[in-house]
Amino acid sequence: MxxxxxxxxxxxxxxxxxxxxxxxxxxxxxxxxxKGCDHGQCGACTVLVNGRRINSCLTLAVMHQDDEITTIxxxxxxxxxxxxxxAFVRHDGFQCGYCTPGQICSATGMLDEAKKGWPSHVSESxxxxxxxxxxxxxxxxxxxxxxxxxxxxxxxxxxxxxxxDA
Amino acid sequence: xxxxxxLTMDKPVEKxxxxxxxxxxxxxxxxxxxGPKKVSGKATYSAEYPIENIAYGFLxxxxxxxxxxxxxxxxxxxxxxxxxxxxxxxxxxxxxxxxGAVKEAPVQGVRDVVYFGEPVAIVVAxxxxxxRDAASLVRIVYDEGKGSFDFEAGISHxxxxxxxxxxxxxxxxNIDKAMATAGVTIDGDWTTPSxxxxxxxxxxxxxxxxxxxxxxxxxxxMPSFDRxxxxxxxxxxxxxxxxxxxxxxxxxxxxxxxxxxxxxxxIASKTTGRPVKAVMTRxxxxxxxVRRSNTKQRIRLAADRNGRLTGIGHESHTSxxxxxxxxxxxxxxxxxxxxGENRKITHDIVRLNRMLAGSMRAPGEAVGLLxxxxxxxxxxxxxxxxxxxxxxxxxxxxxxxxxxxxxxxxFTECLDEGAKRFGWEKRNTTPGKLREGExxxxxxxxxxxxxxxxxxxxxxxxLNPDGSAVVETDMTDIGTGTYTILSQIAGELLGLPIDxxxxxxxxxxxxxxxxxxxxxxxxxxxxxxxxxxESIREKLAKAMGVSPDDLTLKDGEAIAANRHVALRDIIxxxxxxxxxxxxxxxGEKVKQAGHGAHFCAxxxxxxxxxxxxxxxxxxxxxxxxxxxxTATSQCYGGIVFGIGAALTEELVHDPHNGKIxxxxxxxxxxxxxxxxxxxxxxxxxxxxxxxxxxHAKGIGExxxxxxxxxxxxxxxxxxxxxxxxxxxxxxxLLGSLPPV
Numbered sequence: 001m002x003x004x005x006x007x008x009x010x011x012x013x014x015x016x017x018x019x020x021x022x023x024x025x026x027x028x029x030x031x032x033x034x035k036g037c038d039h040g041q042c043g044a045c046t047v048l049v050n051g052r053r054i055n056s057c058l059t060l061a062v063m064h065q066d067d068e069i070t071t072i073x074x075x076x077x078x079x080x081x082x083x084x085x086x087a088f089v090r091h092d093g094f095q096c097g098y099c100t101p102g103q104i105c106s107a108t109g110m111l112d113e114a115k116k117g118w119p120s121h122v123s124e125s126x127x128x129x130x131x132x133x134x135x136x137x138x139x140x141x142x143x144x145x146x147x148x149x150x151x152x153x154x155x156x157x158x159x160x161x162x163x164x165d166a
Numbered sequence: 167x168x169x170x171x172x173l174t175m176d177k178p179v180e181k182x183x184x185x186x187x188x189x190x191x192x193x194x195x196x197x198x199x200x201g202p203k204k205v206s207g208k209a210t211y212s213a214e215y216p217i218e219n220i221a222y223g224f225l226x227x228x229x230x231x232x233x234x235x236x237x238x239x240x241x242x243x244x245x246x247x248x249x250x251x252x253x254x255x256x257x258x259x260x261x262x263x264x265x266g267a268v269k270e271a272p273v274q275g276v277r278d279v280v281y282f283g284e285p286v287a288i289v290v291a292x293x294x295x296x297x298r299d300a301a302s303l304v305r306i307v308y309d310e311g312k313g314s315f316d317f318e319a320g321i322s323h324x325x326x327x328x329x330x331x332x333x334x335x336x337x338x339x340n341i342d343k344a345m346a347t348a349g350v351t352i353d354g355d356w357t358t359p360s361x362x363x364x365x366x367x368x369x370x371x372x373x374x375x376x377x378x379x380x381x382x383x384x385x386x387x388m389p390s391f392d393r394x395x396x397x398x399x400x401x402x403x404x405x406x407x408x409x410x411x412x413x414x415x416x417x418x419x420x421x422x423x424x425x426x427x428x429x430x431x432x433i434a435s436k437t438t439g440r441p442v443k444a445v446m447t448r449x450x451x452x453x454x455x456v457r458r459s460n461t462k463q464r465i466r467l468a469a470d471r472n473g474r475l476t477g478i479g480h481e482s483h484t485s486x487x488x489x490x491x492x493x494x495x496x497x498x499x500x501x502x503x504x505x506g507e508n509r510k511i512t513h514d515i516v517r518l519n520r521m522l523a524g525s526m527r528a529p530g531e532a533v534g535l536l537x538x539x540x541x542x543x544x545x546x547x548x549x550x551x552x553x554x555x556x557x558x559x560x561x562x563x564x565x566x567x568x569x570x571x572x573x574x575x576x577f578t579e580c581l582d583e584g585a586k587r588f589g590w591e592k593r594n595t596t597p598g599k600l601r602e603g604e605x606x607x608x609x610x611x612x613x614x615x616x617x618x619x620x621x622x623x624x625x626x627x628x629l630n631p632d633g634s635a636v637v638e639t640d641m642t643d644i645g646t647g648t649y650t651i652l653s654q655i656a657g658e659l660l661g662l663p664i665d666x667x668x669x670x671x672x673x674x675x676x677x678x679x680x681x682x683x684x685x686x687x688x689x690x691x692x693x694x695x696x697x698x699x700e701s702i703r704e705k706l707a708k709a710m711g712v713s714p715d716d717l718t719l720k721d722g723e724a725i726a727a728n729r730h731v732a733l734r735d736i737i738x739x740x741x742x743x744x745x746x747x748x749x750x751x752x753g754e755k756v757k758q759a760g761h762g763a764h765f766c767a768x769x770x771x772x773x774x775x776x777x778x779x780x781x782x783x784x785x786x787x788x789x790x791x792x793x794x795x796t797a798t799s800q801c802y803g804g805i806v807f808g809i810g811a812a813l814t815e816e817l818v819h820d821p822h823n824g825k826i827x828x829x830x831x832x833x834x835x836x837x838x839x840x841x842x843x844x845x846x847x848x849x850x851x852x853x854x855x856x857x858x859x860x861h862a863k864g865i866g867e868x869x870x871x872x873x874x875x876x877x878x879x880x881x882x883x884x885x886x887x888x889x890x891x892x893x894x895x896x897x898x899l900l901g902s903l904p905p906v
Contacts, residue, residue, distance in 0.1 A: 008310045017295040031214035032207015034415070036366045037448040041831035044366055064411060072207035081202060089201035095206030096645030098366040098415030104205060138839040145831060147366050147416050149806030150799060151842040160239045 001065055005030065006074025014061045016034035020054075021045040023061035024071060031133050032072035032101045036145070043144035046102040046109070047071045053109030055143075074100035075108060083164065084108060087157035103144045110140045114162070132162040169743050171701040173693070175620060176750035178855040183700060184689045185657035188720040197793035199664065200413075200649045209413045212385040213370035213445045218525035220372070221250050222446035223434050224297035225427060226287040226304045227454065228279040231823040232519050234287060235277050239305040243289055246303055248296030253434040254287035256810065260523035263456045264395050264423025265492050267388060267621070267684045272401035275491055276770060280306070280487055281521045282825035283453035288434045290442055313519035315824045319462060320516035321483050327515050331530060332495035338567060339508030341466060344477030348468035356537035356890045360485075360817035360826075361458040364524045364818045364836055365644075367415020368451045373431035374441035378434055379406030384424075387417040388681025392424050393674045406741035409640075411672035411677065414682075417644040419525035422683050425455050452801040452829035456636070457817055459484040459494040460524035461533050465541040468508065473551050473559045475506035479536060485516045489906075494523065498530030499615045499871065500538055501567055502757050504560040504592065509567065520824040527807055528867035531616050532874075536811060536892055539612035539875030544888060547597075553879070554585050557613050557763075565757040572855035573752075576787035577613070577761040580850060584611070588765035588783040598886030598904070604780075605769040606903075608884025612875035614762035614786065616685065618854070618863040620749040623690035624677035627656060627698035628742045631734040633722030635660055637669045637698075641679025641691040645803075645875065646866055647796030651688055652695050655792060661719025672856040677744055685760075685864025688792060690747055693858040697745025700859075705743075708735045724775040752856045760788035760868040764805070764876035770884040772903055775896035777813055777881060783846045784873075789854035789863035797865050801847045806871020810837045812874035813893050 003010045005028065014028045019038070024047070033056055036044035040058040047056045048070040060132040076082035084104055087093070087113045094100040114130040123130060130136065137155050146154065168170030184192045191230040203209040228235070240252040256277040261284060264272040271841035276286045287304060327334050345351050372383040379402060381414075386392040389411055394404040414421060431444035446455070446660035470560055482496035497511035526532070546553040561578050564571045585591070593609035600607040625639035636657050643649045653667040660667075670676060680690035700714075707714040710726050718725040722733055752758070767781040782807060789795045818827040828834050847869075853861040874892070882888050887902030 009623075015293055015295040017299075022294060030207075031210065034211075034367070035213075035445070036368070036415075037831045039448065039830055039832065041448075042366060072205075076206055078202035078206050078208055081206060083585075085202075085205040088205045089197050092201075092590050092795050094198075094201070094645075095647070095796075095799055095803060096366065096414060096416040097209050098199075098211065100204050100646055101207045117723055132845070138842070142838040142840045145366065145836055145838060147364050147418065147836060149803040149837065149842065151806065151837075151839050152802055153799060155839065155844075157750065166551070 003065060004072060005069045016039060016062060018061045019057050020059045020061045020064055021056040024056065029073050030073055034098050034101060036099065043106055044099045044102040046106040046144065048105055051112065054105050072105055075104060084161045091153045091157040092150065093154040093157040094150050099146045103154055106141060106144045111162055122135050124145055134159065167391065169698045169701055170746055171743060172746040172748065173697055174750040175747040175752040175858060178752065179859040180855050181827055182537040182859055183659055183863050184860060184883045188718050189658045189661050191654040191658045191664055192792055196650060196654065196793055198647060198796065199653050203463055204713065211413050211415050211425055212372065212411060213381045213443060215372055215383050217372060217374065219440055221290045221292060221438060221440040221442050222294040222297040223288045223290050223431050223442045224300045224301040225285040225444065225450060226289060227431060228284045228286050229306060230279065230310055231282040232306060233279055233308045233310040234625045235279065235306055235308045237307040238287055239307065242303040246300040248292040249300045250290040250440065251438050252287060252289050253437045255433050255832045258399060258429065258433060260399055260426050260429045263425040265389050266422030266525045268423055269391055269394040269597050271395055272400060280337060281519050281706045282823050284431060285454055288430040288444060289452040290434050290438050291377045301882040315519060315613045315821055317485055317516055317518060319375060320518060324483055324514035325515045328491050330493055330495055332498040332513065335512045336855040337510045341477045341479045341508045341510040344468040344508035345466055348476055349471040350469050350545065350548050352467040352541045354465060354541065354890060356463045356540065358461045358533045358536055358892045359596065360819065360832060361462045361526060361815050362452055363418035363420030364585050364834065365418055365420055367418030368446045369421060369427055369455055370445040371431040371759050372441060372443045373435040375436055381408045382428060382432060383410050384428055384765040385414050385421050386411050387414065387644055387683055388420045389642065389672060389674055390678035390681055396424050396428055399805055400432055411642055414642055414644040417682060418527045420456055422525055423704050444632050448831060449829045452826050453557060454521060456524040459486060459523035460495055461496050463496050465537050467541050467545050473549050473556045475504055475560050477508035478504060478506045479510045481510065481512045483514050485518040485520060485697050490522065491553055492524050494533060495530035496534035498617065499534055502565055502759060503613060505562045505886055506567045518824060520819055528616055528870045529872035532811065535612065535872040536874045539872050540878050543879040553611055554581050554590060557581055561662060571756055573756040574852050574854045575761060576850050580761055580763045580785045583848065583850060584763040584765050584783055584785040587848065590765060594883055597883050606772050606884040608880040610876045610880030611765045612872035612879060613761060614868055614872040616760050616868040616871045618758035618760060618857055619684050619686040619691045620753065620858055621680035621686045622748050623680035623694040624746045625679065625691060625694035626677050626742065627695060627696055627702060628740050629660055629702050630740045631737050632735050633662060634666045635662055637667065637695055639679040639691055640672060640676045641687060642672045642682045644682045646682055646687060646800065647793055648687060648691065650796055651692055651792040651823045655692050657696045659696060660702060662722060685866040689858045689860060689862050689864060692860050693747035694745040695746060696859050698743045699705055701743035701745065702741050705741050706736060707769055710898050747858060756856045758854065758857055758863065760786060760863045760865060762786035762868055766876045766880050768877060768880040768884055769901060770881060770899065775899035775903060775906055777808060779843055781843060785848045785850060786857045786868055787850040787852045788865045788868055789852050789857055790861045791849045793863055798847050800866050801869035804867060805845055805873045806837050806842055807870045808873020809841060809877060811892060812877035816893050858866060
């Protein structure tokens with residue numbers, strides 16, 4: 001089978017039962033995406049599929065042969081961090097680092113959703129532009145657990161980048 | 167051969183070299199040095215090492231709570247596609263995780279099962295999916311035995327355990343008499359449920375053998391203890407085991423000791439001749455690693471009309487498996503937080519067939535203060551007194567039980583500063599009466615206290631002539647900031663920019679560190695680095711022909727006697743030194759603890775009982791703060807754990823078999839982004855010369871101490887309802903809410 005991940009083509013031979021997350025971690029050596037629960041409950045495995053965030057543990061690899069998949073490795077490298085990654089470092093938006101790739105992929109997808117005007121549970125209105133208040137950021141990021149509880153710093157990092165984009 | 171510079175803390179270290187460093191690193195809010203790796207997915211955690219010819223292990227677990235296994239039928243599993251073998255070892259598999267800081271194996275032997283979901287075998291297959299599927303085909307035949315599952319029923323025949331982190335029992339004066347003669351009293355029971363550390367990374371081991379023995383990539387907090395513990399379980403000498411754990415995806419106590427997957431993977435690897443990776447599922451972590459015990463705590467407070475305590479009783483019952491000596495030391499902070507001459511603090515264990523109970527963030531304080539600090543709030547209300555004032559009235563000059571001083575105690579200062587920052591004087595003073603629309607508003611506070619510890623720890627430091635340095639110790643960074651603070655300490659003392667210091671952690675090939683636990687990691691491992699650097703400084707001073715006190719090191723240069731000399735012009739080759747810190751008499755001569763105060767504002771929905779936290783202020787004093795940024799983050803983490811304990815976290819045990827019913831992250835509710843407001847955390851300046859040469863105390867657990875009680879007290883202030891059974895879920899509030 002063939003997969004396109006971070007713009008690179010990969011050949012792999014996963015089991016029919018292999019999740020997209022296990023394809024990345026166990027077959028392709030892309031271990032930046034993390035397994036925290038394998039049930040879509042923690043968000044550590046969040047990646048972007050065709051630009052949208054998804055829990056990669058909840059979808060089978062074989063369903064994604066024609067998709068463009070972006071993982072944390074495709075967002076930026078230690079020597080060339082994306083602005084959001086740098087903001088996480090500056091604001092200490094992580095401690096152990098295990099949920100971090102998922103937080104960053106999720107935030108990347110979330111910023112795009114907000115830009116497109118997608119409302120959330122706490123949005124004042126179902127249409128119109130979205131101003132990313134702290135409350136909006138917290139609501140939209142609540143699918144990504146952080147047991148170290150870097151939450152306030154993650155919100156600071158995302159707010160900074162959202163502000164630059166606006 | 168490297169020199170070993172050892173310091174035993176038998177007396178205070180009055181002068182810390184950190185105060186005279188010229189590099190300006192220590193105390194600053196510096197970014198984590200390993201941050202770029204973590205935010206780009208390049209930090210490698212235990213399950214992520216690419217190993218040739220690896221096979222996947224999946225644990226098979228007992229589908230019953232108590233009984234004896236008569237047969238494990240492996241035929242169907244062994245015949246399944248891709249299966250390499252099914253392995254068990256009734257004698258050597260460990261029954262449960264090891265406790266923290268233990269060098270022996272935990273209880274071994276799994277033929278006789280004592281809790282639901284105990285790991286009893288491991289399926290090894292070419293692929294993960296094959297191993298997991300085949301594990302479901304293993305049939306366990308057993309004779310079911312009779313277990314104990316009822317906590318309340320067990321209280322009447324509870325054990326008194328041996329002393330642990332706190333004395334099992336302690337009495338001073340006569341609490342009964344104090345209660346009988348006091349002007350005002352509080353006497354009540356508080357209960358807290360079992361909880362799980364729930365680090366985001368599940369426990370995982372990759373085990374592989376060669377002629378030198380076992381190498382295990384593991385997610386462990388204390389490799390210098392986990393190594394001998396694992397070796398003991400396998401019948402090996404410690405030097406035949408090497409644990410590698412440079413990155414650990416959170417611990418919070420749950421990864422202090424070796425967990426069942428490590429021994430299973432090691433035995434499976436030996437049996438199959440393949441490297442074996444065993445990663446626990448989230449459900450297995452919940453079922454078969456370690457929980458914080460549930461507690462029932464009776465608090466008695468006796469006070470005079472001015473609020474001065476004359477007696478404190480804190481009698482707790484917690485639970486654990488048979489043969490386990492660990493007890494949740496719920497009264498640990500009660501020993502030193504407040505005065506009062508009549509005292510009774512006890513810890514009894516109810517033996518239950520529930521999974522192992524052990525350390526979770528701030529064992530003792532975390533749940534003990536959920537009771538004590540709410541009792542104090544109730545006392546303040548009864549006295550008609552400001553809860554802050556009540557705490558201040560009961561601040562102590564010295565340890566109330568031993569005739570020793572505190573090393574430092576900025577407790578009243580924390581209360582005052584917190585009250586000021588929060589705006590406590592504008593709080594709601596009439597419970598249940600401040601309302602905005604359908605929301606009831608409340609304000610609450612609680613004290614924070616956590617004892618400070620020091621553990622033996624070693625580190626090796628190598629200073630190179632090119633002005634770079636390498637620090638090595640098997641100490642870990644579980645998100646605590648160890649990489650960064652050790653870089654800061656070495657850079658400060660050797661006069662190097664932080665990017666010229668490389669810190670290598672979490673590998674038994676390095677000198678044995680304290681490990682991460684009990685908030686002693688920074689003080690202990692930081693001191694070992696300090697001592698190694700002190701030794702190197704002495705050699706540099708000698709080479710310069712000056713006394714060490716007259717030597718300044720900055721930006722790779724030595725400055726003394728009006729000379730600036732590059733390191734390469736002083737030393738020909740690398741200088742190496744090993745530092746070792748040992749706890750000493752300072753642990754007994756003074757009472758060492760961090761102190762603080764939490765203040766929070768909550769909203770409680772008058773219709774649904776939903777609780778939202780709007781605002782939080784916390785002030786802490788814990789000696790020198792080594793890195794303002796990572797220290798603040800540690801406190802955030804503690805506070806949010808406290809919020810979880812107050813509002814949502816509860817492991818539910820099936821009353822018929824002790825099984826954890828809500829064993830995943832959808833049903834065990836950790837706080838999420840939406841549950842956490844901006845947190846205002848401040849540290850008061852403090853130096854603790856008694857603690858260690860850094861003058862720093864632990865902060866990883868101080869933040870959780872009292873945090874949940876502040877929430878509970880704010881809820882009581884909002885609603886007028888006192889819920890003494892944690893977590894304070896909506897159902898417990900509904901009956902006390904005003905008519906709609």
